[in-house]
Amino acid sequence: MLRLPESEKPAAYETRTGLEKSSASRPNDTSTDIKFKASAQRALDPKWRAQRAWNERNRHARRAHALVAQAIKKGELVRWACEECGAEPADFHHDPDRYHDALCGEFLCRKHHRQRHAAMRKQGGANG
Numbered sequence: 001m002l003r004l005p006e007s008e009k010p011a012a013y014e015t016r017t018g019l020e021k022s023s024a025s026r027p028n029d030t031s032t033d034i035k036f037k038a039s040a041q042r043a044l045d046p047k048w049r050a051q052r053a054w055n056e057r058n059r060h061a062r063r064a065h066a067l068v069a070q071a072i073k074k075g076e077l078v079r080w081a082c083e084e085c086g087a088e089p090a091d092f093h094h095d096p097d098r099y100h101d102a103l104c105g106e107f108l109c110r111k112h113h114r115q116r117h118a119a120m121r122k123q124g125g126a127n128g
Contacts, residue, residue, distance in 0.1 A: 060099040067102035068092045082109035096120070 042048045055062050071077035072092075082090045083106045090107035093116060098104050108116060 061094070061096075064094050064099040064102040068094075068105075071103060077103060080107040082112055083107055084112040085109060087111075 068077060072079055077092075079092075080090060081088045087109040090109050091113050092105050093108045093113050094102070094105045
């Protein structure tokens with residue numbers, strides 16, 4: 001990539017502080033360092049306490065969610081509209097007793113997904 005001569009750089013670049021500069025302008029920071037710092041900050045933040053606790057209690061569910069996200073990203077799983085009403089976007093819904101088969105489930109819009117989990121909680125089958 002070619003660099004602009006100093007005379008052609010935008011004025012905003014010259015006035016930015018070190019905190020506002022992008023990570024690309026700092027040679028020692030890599031994207032993994034930045035991701036690690038962000039996750040470390042979230043680990044200390046009390047607002048993430050409930051999410052961390054859920055993740056610890058439901059490792060099988062987190063694994064299934066990660067596998068679905070990976071399959072969608074790779075193109076192995078195609079995102080569909082809601083199977084109840086046809087609305088988009090739709091989330092992938094796993095039945096709690098089938099987390100071992102991560103790609104077995106259905107796409108539901110947020111409304112129907114929440115309704116499904118509420119009905120399962122009433123029956124004692126889902127915790128979130």
